[in-house]
Amino acid sequence: MNIKLKAPLKGEAKVPGDKSITHRAIIFSSLAEGRSVIHQPLLGADCLSTIDVFRRLGVTITVGAEQVIIESRGWQQFEEPVQALYTGNSGTTTRLLAGVMSGLPFRTILSGDASIGRRPMKRIIDPLTQMGARVSGSRHNTRTPLVIEPARIQGIHYTLPVASAQVKSAVLLAGLFAEAPVTVIENVRTRNHTETMLPVYGVPVKVEDKAITLGSRAIGQLHASDFTVPGDISSAAFLMVAALITPGSDITLHDVGINETRDGIIEVINKMGGAIEVDKQTTTGEPTAAIRIRYTENLKPLTIEGELIPRLIDELPVIALLMTQAAGTSVIKDAEELKVKETNRIDAVVEELSNLGFRLTATTDGMIIRSGRDHRQNAADSRGDHRIGMMLAVASLLLDEPVHIDGFDSIAVSFPDFMEMMERLGA
Ligand SMILES: O=C(O)C1=C[C@@H](OP(=O)(O)O)[C@@H](O)[C@H](O)C1
Numbered sequence: 265m266n267i268k269l270k271a272p273l274k275g276e277a278k279v280p281g282d283k284s285i286t287h288r289a290i291i292f293s294s295l296a297e298g299r300s301v302i303h304q305p306l307l308g309a310d311c312l313s314t315i316d317v318f319r320r321l322g323v324t325i326t327v328g329a330e331q332v333i334i335e336s337r338g339w340q341q342f343e344e345p346v347q348a349l350y351t352g353n354s355g356t357t358t359r360l361l362a363g364v365m366s367g368l369p370f371r372t373i374l375s376g377d378a379s380i381g382r383r384p385m386k387r388i389i390d391p392l393t394q395m396g397a398r399v400s401g402s403r404h405n406t407r408t409p410l411v412i413e414p415a416r417i418q419g420i421h422y423t424l425p426v427a428s429a430q431v432k433s434a435v436l437l438a439g440l441f442a443e444a445p446v447t448v449i450e451n452v453r454t455r456n457h458t459e460t461m462l463p464v465y466g467v468p469v470k471v472e473d474k475a476i477t478l479g480s481r482a483i484g485q486l487h488a489s490d491f492t493v494p495g496d497i498s499s500a501a502f503l504m505v506a507a508l509i510t511p512g513s514d515i516t517l518h519d520v521g522i523n524e525t526r527d528g529i530i531e532v533i534n535k536m537g538g539a540i541e542v543d544k545q546t547t548t549g550e551p552t553a554a555i556r557i558r559y560t561e562n563l564k565p566l567t568i569e570g571e572l573i574p575r576l577i578d579e580l581p582v583i584a585l586l587m588t589q590a591a592g593t594s595v596i597k598d599a600e601e602l603k604v605k606e607t608n609r610i611d612a613v614v615e616e617l618s619n620l621g622f623r624l625t626a627t628t629d630g631m632i633i634r635s636g637r638d639h640r641q642n643a644a645d646s647r648g649d650h651r652i653g654m655m656l657a658v659a660s661l662l663l664d665e666p667v668h669i670d671g672f673d674s675i676a677v678s679f680p681d682f683m684e685m686m687e688r689l690g691a
């Protein structure tokens with residue numbers, strides 16, 4: 265697709281629902297007996313993959329534009345599937361559901377697309393196996409398809425070897441079925457939606473410093489509940505960066521989730537001197553805000569590393585683009601995890617933006633980003649990765665010629681209305 269976005273961006277918008285939270289709301293609602301309504305869900309392809317899996321287990325799920333209604337007879341009434349369960353392009357679906365399936369009384373097989381087939385699964389197979397789950401993967405237990413046999417799940421005290429909310433959540437979800445308490449220790453904090461949402465669905469969770477604990481057989485306390493999903497800050501990030509880098513822009517994004525484990529991009533924009541105003545809303549559930557962003561000249565370069573990285577992991581491709589507009593050299597460190605996302609996002613960002621003339625160098629754990637641009641080609645490849653596709657579309661705001669982006673339809677994974685929203689804001 266040929267894309268040339270023009271600015272300035274003006275006006276107000278509401279970004280789609282949070283992907284991580286929508287996945288979890290679908291999972292908890294499907295496991296619980298009764299009727300649950302998810303308000304303002306994300307209906308991107310990844311969340312539809314999670315819905316599809318539970319439909320195959322016999323859960324009735326009605327998808328509307330503003331809400332998803334889940335009517336379940338509870339996990340004990342799930343039907344044994346007669347096919348492998350397809351998880352599409354979604355790492356969250358694959359890893360979280362491996363935890364869930366570990367506790368079910370029948371055999372399941374989880375497999376996804378080619379990208380999922382390249383992503384590491386040993387990180388969940390190891391702790392699940394230690395819990396007594398019978399999970400095996402292809403290629404010496406490192407990849408999908410995952411074959412999961414019924415087993416008695418034991419308690420565990422597990423320290424996460426990688427900062428991953430998906431691994432933490434896989435252990436906690438299997439832990440719902442465990443015969444003894446389950447504790448996960450995370451030395452670097454990752455997104456906390458599993459532990460903050462479980463109590464809404466009736467399951468008490470003890471969070472003490474770095475330790476997250478569930479009681480034994482906690483699944484017994486799970487009940488149906490309604491849930492309102494806030495806007496996804498990871499989707500808002502593309503619009504925020506678009507406005508920051510295009511002269512004359514001034515936009516306000518409403519109802520953006522600003523959970524403290526997800527708000528790293530706000531810290532980055534502030535430290536770079538970007539014009540951002542965060543107006544916190546008083547809500548009972550997830551914290552949200554209206555975020556106003558204006559074009560900013562003379563952005564300051566920045567080095568980001570350490571505990572900040574998990575708080576903005578999915579925003580790094582578009583943050584790297586933002587850093588090309590700073591007056592000096594910026595550095596992203598401690599971000600090796602980018603190599604195992606939908607694609608190797610260190611290589612994808614550095615190579616695709618370098619092809620467009622921007623000045624980036626890959627390092628072992630991130631990248632170095634310099635200011636300025638040499639004119640190069642106007643063709644780029646999303647590599648089948650939604651976040652790379654949208655980052656490249658935002659990059660077109662900085663170019664004179666349209667950019668041809670291969671595989672742009674991958675954006676449907678997390679932000680199907682991205683182009684419509686950009687147009688509504690004047691792009
Ligand atoms: O738990 C989640 O919902 C997610 C966790 C993160 O992955 P990791 O746990 O692999 O870091 C993130 O990149 C992904 O988009 C969603």
Ligand SMILES: C=C(OP(=O)(O)O)C(=O)O
Binds near residue numbers: 310353357578651678
């Ligand atoms: C990494 C991502 O998602 P997942 O791991 O669920 O495929 C993402 O959305 O950027």
